[in-house]
Every structure is written in C-alpha cells, then in structure tokens.
Amino acid sequence: MRKAAPAGPAVMNRPSLLTGLLLIGIGLAFFAWKVWGYDLPVVPDDPEGLWRVELVITVRGAGERGSVRAPLPSSGPGQIVYDEHSAADRLRFEIRREEGQRTGIWRGRLRDIHEISHGFQVQLSGARMEVPGGRVEGPPADILRLYGGPTPRFPADAPETFAVLESLSLPPPAEVTARLRSIFALVNHEIEDAEQASEDALIVLANREGSERGKAGLLVTLLRAAGIPARPVTGLWLQRGTPVTEASWAEAWVGDQWVPLSPSLNFFGRLPEELLVLHAGSFEGVTAVGAEAISYRYHALRERLSPEELAALMMPPNPLLQALSLYRLPVATQAALRALLLLPLGALFMAMFRNLVGLPTYGTFLPVLIAFALRDFPLALGLGLVTGVIGVGVLGRLVLERLRLLMVPRLSILMCMVVLAVTALALLGGTTENRNLFAGVLFPIVILTMLVERFSIVLAEEGTREALVRGLYSLVVVAAIYPVFQSRTAEHLMFGFPELVIAVMGWLVLIGAYTGYRVTDLVRFRAFGSRWREAS
Amino acid sequence: MSIARALREAGVLGINRRNASYTLRWNPRGLHPGVDDKLQTKRLCEQAGIPSPKLLAVARHHFELRELSRSLMRLEDFVLKPARGAMGNGILVVRGREGERFVGPGHRPLALDDLTYHAASIISGLYALAGQPDQAMVEERLRVHPTLAEIATDGVPDIRVIIYRGVPVMAMTRLPTRRSGGRANIHQGAVAAGIDLRTGRTAHAVLEGRAVARHPDSGHNLMGREIPGFAALLEIAVRAGDASQLGYVGVDLVLDANRGPVILEMNARPGLAIQLANRKGLLPRLDAVDAWWKPHRSLEERVAFGASLGASRAK
Numbered sequence A: 001m002r003k004a005a006p007a008g009p010a011v012m013n014r015p016s017l018l019t020g021l022l023l024i025g026i027g028l029a030f031f032a033w034k035v036w037g038y039d040l041p042v043v044p045d046d047p048e049g050l051w052r053v054e055l056v057i058t059v060r061g062a063g064e065r066g067s068v069r070a071p072l073p074s075s076g077p078g079q080i081v082y083d084e085h086s087a088a089d090r091l092r093f094e095i096r097r098e099e100g101q102r103t104g105i106w107r108g109r110l111r112d113i114h115e116i117s118h119g120f121q122v123q124l125s126g127a128r129m130e131v132p133g134g135r136v137e138g139p140p141a142d143i144l145r146l147y148g149g150p151t152p153r154f155p156a157d158a159p160e161t162f163a164v165l166e167s168l169s170l171p172p173p174a175e176v177t178a179r180l181r182s183i184f185a186l187v188n189h190e191i192e193d194a195e196q197a198s199e200d201a202l203i204v205l206a207n208r209e210g211s212e213r214g215k216a217g218l219l220v221t222l223l224r225a226a227g228i229p230a231r232p233v234t235g236l237w238l239q240r241g242t243p244v245t246e247a248s249w250a251e252a253w254v255g256d257q258w259v260p261l262s263p264s265l266n267f268f269g270r271l272p273e274e275l276l277v278l279h280a281g282s283f284e285g286v287t288a289v290g291a292e293a294i295s296y297r298y299h300a301l302r303e304r305l306s307p308e309e310l311a312a313l314m315m316p317p318n319p320l321l322q323a324l325s326l327y328r329l330p331v332a333t334q335a336a337l338r339a340l341l342l343l344p345l346g347a348l349f350m351a352m353f354r355n356l357v358g359l360p361t362y363g364t365f366l367p368v369l370i371a372f373a374l375r376d377f378p379l380a381l382g383l384g385l386v387t388g389v390i391g392v393g394v395l396g397r398l399v400l401e402r403l404r405l406l407m408v409p410r411l412s413i414l415m416c417m418v419v420l421a422v423t424a425l426a427l428l429g430g431t432t433e434n435r436n437l438f439a440g441v442l443f444p445i446v447i448l449t450m451l452v453e454r455f456s457i458v459l460a461e462e463g464t465r466e467a468l469v470r471g472l473y474s475l476v477v478v479a480a481i482y483p484v485f486q487s488r489t490a491e492h493l494m495f496g497f498p499e500l501v502i503a504v505m506g507w508l509v510l511i512g513a514y515t516g517y518r519v520t521d522l523v524r525f526r527a528f529g530s531r532w533r534e535a536s
Numbered sequence B: 001m002s003i004a005r006a007l008r009e010a011g012v013l014g015i016n017r018r019n020a021s022y023t024l025r026w027n028p029r030g031l032h033p034g035v036d037d038k039l040q041t042k043r044l045c046e047q048a049g050i051p052s053p054k055l056l057a058v059a060r061h062h063f064e065l066r067e068l069s070r071s072l073m074r075l076e077d078f079v080l081k082p083a084r085g086a087m088g089n090g091i092l093v094v095r096g097r098e099g100e101r102f103v104g105p106g107h108r109p110l111a112l113d114d115l116t117y118h119a120a121s122i123i124s125g126l127y128a129l130a131g132q133p134d135q136a137m138v139e140e141r142l143r144v145h146p147t148l149a150e151i152a153t154d155g156v157p158d159i160r161v162i163i164y165r166g167v168p169v170m171a172m173t174r175l176p177t178r179r180s181g182g183r184a185n186i187h188q189g190a191v192a193a194g195i196d197l198r199t200g201r202t203a204h205a206v207l208e209g210r211a212v213a214r215h216p217d218s219g220h221n222l223m224g225r226e227i228p229g230f231a232a233l234l235e236i237a238v239r240a241g242d243a244s245q246l247g248y249v250g251v252d253l254v255l256d257a258n259r260g261p262v263i264l265e266m267n268a269r270p271g272l273a274i275q276l277a278n279r280k281g282l283l284p285r286l287d288a289v290d291a292w293w294k295p296h297r298s299l300e301e302r303v304a305f306g307a308s309l310g311a312s313r314a315k
Helices: A014-038 A140-149 A159-166 A176-190 A201-207 A212-224 A307-313 A317-322 A333-338 A344-358 A366-376 A379-403 A405-433 A436-444 A446-488 A488-496 A498-513 A518-523 B002-010 B015-026 B030-035 B038-046 B062-072 B111-123 B230-244 B274-278 B283-292 B297-314
Strands: A052-070 A079-088 A091-097 A101-126 A231-237 A245-254 A257-262 A275-280 A285-287 A293-302 B055-059 B078-082 B093-096 B096-097 B101-103 B136-139 B160-166 B165-175 B190-197 B204-207 B248-256 B260-267
Touching: A014 A498, A101 A275, A101 B096, A101 B204, A140 A231, A140 B160, A159 A176, A176 A245, A176 A257, A201 B274, A212 A231, A212 A245, A212 A257, A212 A275, A231 B055, A231 B111, A245 A275, A285 B297, A293 A488, A333 A488, A344 A366, A344 A498, A344 A518, A366 A379, A379 A405, A379 A446, A379 B283, A405 B015, A488 A498, A518 B190, A518 B297, B002 B260, B015 B248, B030 B038, B030 B230, B038 B230, B038 B260, B055 B062, B055 B190, B055 B260, B062 B111, B078 B111, B096 B136, B101 B111, B111 B136, B160 B230, B165 B230, B165 B297, B190 B274, B204 B274, B230 B248, B230 B260, B230 B297, B274 B297, B283 B297
Parallel strands: none
Antiparallel strands: A052 A101, A052 A275, A052 A285, A052 A293, A079 A101, A091 A101, A231 A245, A231 A275, A245 A257, B055 B136, B078 B093, B078 B136, B096 B101, B160 B165, B160 B248, B165 B190, B190 B204, B248 B260
C-alpha cells in the first residue's frame, strides 16, 4: 500500500532556491565580467618581503687594466634571488662561483669613470635553523679546513682568545651547541656596540666594544679557537621605511648546517626576514684593483604595487565599473571598507556552522565578531587571550555573586575587570616586547564582557559541561572563521569585487531555505537509524 | 548518508524544517509574547477558563521587591520564576519552611534575602530570553499526581503535548532525576517518556538520548504507566493551544493531585526530542493533520483525530 518510495520532503522550496541561485548568478556574472572581460587580478599581487635591489658602483681609472669585484647573493634558506641584470659599462662581466658563493667580476681597462650596476629581485622570508642540543657530530674535514683555522683577520690562535675561552670554562668539545651558546652570550652581552669602534677582533676584545662587523669577527675568531668552524657573512638589511644598510654577522657549523648568529642584531639560529645574505665566508664588500677611486651604493625598493598602480589595475576602462569601483574612495575610507566587506563572508560561515552543522555557540554573531577582533593576532595567542580574559571574568563574577548586585552595575564591574585584564596583558606585552600582546589593548572589550555573562549563566543554569562544550564550539567556529578575516586574498576579493556580497546573500538564501537535516540532527536522532530494536 | 535516509524514512522532523515549515509559518511573531511571557499565558488561560497555577505575587520593578518579600514571608511553599524565562531557567521551587528559612531544591536552606536576590536577578533580565528586563512571579506549588510522582525524583514532572493546527500530534512526560537537579529538562538529564495518544500510556523512555526502561534513581518501571484522565488532559492542552492562536505549539501541563491537568506554560518553538521519546517522527502525523484539516472542526473531533494518529502509527 505504501507509495513506491518516500520521495522525502523537498529540501528547499522553489522560490527560495531560484532567488538564491539568481543572486549568486548576478554576483558571479558581474565578477566574471570584471575578471575575464577586463582582466582584473583576482589575487592580490603584493607578496610580502619582495624587494628590488640595485648595486651601483662608480670607478675611476687612469687607463690601467683592473677589475672590480662585488659579492652577489644566491638563493638559499630564507631568500630567492631572480631576475638579475647587469650593466657593465665597457667592462667584461663574469660571475665566479667559489665555495657556493658568487662574486661578480668586472674586468677591463679602467679609463675615466665607469658606472657599473647590478640589479636583482629577491624574495625574503627569513629562515629558522634547528640548533641540535646535546652532542653532535664533528664537522667534515673540508669545512674544518676552510673555516676552522686562524687567519690574520680571525686570529684564533692568539693567546688572548685562549685566555678568554679559559675564563668561560666551556662544556666539553662534543657539546657544540652549549659551547656555541656560551661564546655567543659572551660576545652578545659583554662587548658593547659602538658604531665607530674597531673591526679588529683582538682590539674589540681588549676594548670590550666593537662595531657590528668587529663583534661578528670576534665571534668567528673565538668560535674557531673553540674548535667550532665559523665564517663571517655580509649582507643587506632591508626594511621598509629605512635606507638599506650593509650588515655583518657570523655563521657557525653545527651538526650538518650553517647556523646564523649575530651578537649585534640579536639573532641566534634564525635569519630575520629583513636580512639578505650577500656573501658568506668573508667580510669583503665591493673592491677594485687598478682603479684610482671607487664608490658604491645599494638601493632597495620594496617591490609592491603602489596604491595608485593597484587602483589603476583595478579600474577597468569602463565608465560604469569605474564609477562603482571602491578604489576611487579616499584611502582611509578604503581601509574601513576593506574590513567591513569581510563581515559578510564571516556571516556566511557562521550561518553554515549554525544552520547546516548546528553547532551551539554563544550568541549569534559573537564568534564572527571575536574572529574579526582577533584579525591582528596570531590565532593561538588570540584564543588564549579570549580564554584567559573570560577566565578572569568568570572568577570575578563568582566573587561578585556574593555581593548580590543588580545586573547592570554588576555587568559594568565585570567590564572593568575585563578592561583591567586586557590592560595587564598590554603591560605584559610591553615588557616582554611582544607587540602582539600589546595590540590587545584594541580588543573589543564589550564583546568579552557579554561573553563572560553568557558563559556564567550557562555555567550556573546548565552546568559546567554544557558551558564548556558551548565555549569549545564557539572557539571552533572562531578558529574556522579566523582565516577568512586574515586572508589578504579574501580582502582583495571582497574589496575589489563587492558584487560578491550579492553572491554571498544568494548563498545565505539557500542556507536559510534549507530544510534538510543538520549534522547535529543526524547525531541526535541517530537512534532512529539502528538502535531502537534492542531496548524494547 | 544512511542515517539521513533512515531519519527521512521515519519522518523525523529536523530543526531547519521545524523552523521553516512549522514555527515560522504557523506562529507569527506577534503571537509569541502570549506564550513567551508566562503572565500573559496565564491571562490567556484565565480568559479561556483553562486551569493554570494560581498567581500569588508579581514584582515588575526593583522597588516592588520589598512588597514581594513581604508576600513570601506569609507563604509556606511556592514557585518563584521569571515570566519570560527560557528552558526552565531561573525557576526556584520552595517546598516548605523551617522556621525563618525556606527549603529550596535539594533541601537547601534559603534565607529570605536569597529569594529577594533571585527575584532581583530575574527582574534585571538575567534569565530572560533576550536579557530584557523581566518580571518575577510567584505561583502556587503544584502537588504532583501520585501516578507521576512515583516515577519522578525530587521535582515536578510535566507533560508536553505538541498541538499542530488544533490537533494533538505527540505527547511525552518529562520526569526529573537526581541528575537533572529536579528539573524537567531533558538536556539536563531528565527522563523523557513518550505517551501513546490513544491509550494515554507511557510507551518508551529515553535518558540523554538513550533508551531506558526504568527510572535511573528509583528503578521504577517507566513503561505502560497510564496517565490518569489523559483524554481530559489532551482536551485542555488543545484548548490552551487554541487560546494561544499558534499553529504549532508545545503545551506543558502538570497533573495536579487535586486540580487535575493545569497549564504550566506554552512554547512557540517546542523541542524535537519528543520524537526520540516516542520513537516516532513527527512529519507523518503533521502531514496527516494537513490532509485532514478543515475549518471549524470541533474540539472533540480534533482530540479524537489526534488519538487516532497515535493508533495508526502504533502497528
């Protein structure tokens, strides 16, 4: 008697389905028109740490044969070098490779003034080397031969160096890392930084002050004396807003790799992303033979699209699209809109979590707002912050409970507590120089106060377990939405193509009209699937 | 997704569908205050001559608290609750006095101060659905009918009937346990036992989503208990549903030892766990009601049709 098969209720009514699809269609059509019709870039063309560096050398000669040498960077840990080009100005240019390092050599008769240049692009990402603890293998023979012995520049066999090592009472030779650390600490802490001070290792040691290069040289010298192969490194410090400067540091051979360290720039076992390695193995910069005078200069430009370029790129030759482009707006308005236009995406995610998955969370948009507020934080730190502040708040509320205060003043006191907690975090951030914590001051406090209150009510009314479970789900949703707000691609997409908000609305219509089961329905009623029989 | 298929075959109603096809469609927002606010519910019931717990005192503002505590002083036992509380939150049952002190849930002694503070929190909106200012109300404490009292621990068991377009479609009783702290709230560990609409007998029971046959505290058998006067109870539930004007409503009643069925509250977004307690999906019954429905069906007709729904599905 039953009908053939339970067709099942339609999961969505037709008008909603059509409305949703229509909106998605409109949004995507507009988007597609801009992307394919006018070639607007879909991903932001503005990678971090991309630089264009140019070395310009001017030499003057009196007609003798001579040469100019300059260290050239190679791709390696933390940097990719590409798109090189040279202008040799009547000289013959060649690149020589030695010990994995590259040197540019310009040869010829040096007559009058030659303007030589060498330019390249480099992508800097920083590098982090694992420094093995405990005992490590000794260095291979060729490394030891090349970088283990004394040289005039690094007089590792001088009695002064041995005297210093003696006074350090170093761990046994096999514990390379421990030895490395104590020698590094000595140079880092006990030798003052002084820009004009000597570059000579022994003078630096005697005066207890040295330049960046002097301290690095002393470090190399002491390391070699202690049996750890070490070599000097030269490079460039590239930072937005500051002129490019030459930098010197050291590398020590630990286990099976070179570990960068600098007693002046304060790094150990990592390469800051501002540093470009030009040459490892010597402090030699640009030098000339047979010239009467030489001068050189590095120029560095952060390779990025200027706002104008980007705007021009995002402004297709179509009056309608130009009129609608947000890139026409003043920059400050743009910044606000960039953030604002991400919210629909967050809301879309939220709707998915609530209506398709069915996760219970605190508040409807609270997770979205928290994820939004955490935009400038590393996620783990941000979630830790939220949890910590809520912990403080909930404890405070338990105490307040005894005073039997009315709700609004009580909430206000809670907010004061939250403010104090955030302030304490900021102080902490200030002292530990952790800028991320410091940025916590901007954390929207009201949101947290509401969260404290909601958490406490659920805690009291439905028990610890429910409160924690719901809190956990809220954090899960925050963590899931967080990457959306973090993504520069998403920001670029939503700002450059605001019509996508219409598509998002379409998706929301579809989600809103979805009357099928949520994931949590399936879990809740799973007994209908199988387990009824056994119980009765 | 074999589970999804099984649910669809059993006609289980999911949250999205409940919201879209039933509560949003049949319960216009304008009618919600009538059930969200228990004072208004009480008024509706009184106008329709439907029994509900006696109202002993109300405090709408903080300055009325003194008056409220004076009334409490004169009372032996009562229930203090928010007018717009959600999910049974903020309900405080006082079961007697020991000299100056009141006896709260779990025989916890309570001072008058505690009660006043609780009332103040209620007025501030702590337990209200959306945190808006609320009213604290004091009601008579109902005496649970012995049939149900026997299988409930330490609290007031209630009976939930879902009324769809004036027809009772499913019912269950919620039995407090020690675990639920005396509250008839399934999420907090109360037992839910489905009631066969035709016979008025409990048929199945679930605890935390798992089938149980006996009460976890007392060990009493939960199956086949007949709810006394169930037909009358259904009738009262349907009349309350009519008074609310909602098309899809959960009516909560308490079976009082002396007064019989009494309307406790109504819910414009009744939960779906009732399907687990009955081991039946709601959808086939809702569809049957839609197919059968005509304007001006009499009360008796509708109750009888509801009972037949239980029968046709019992097999």
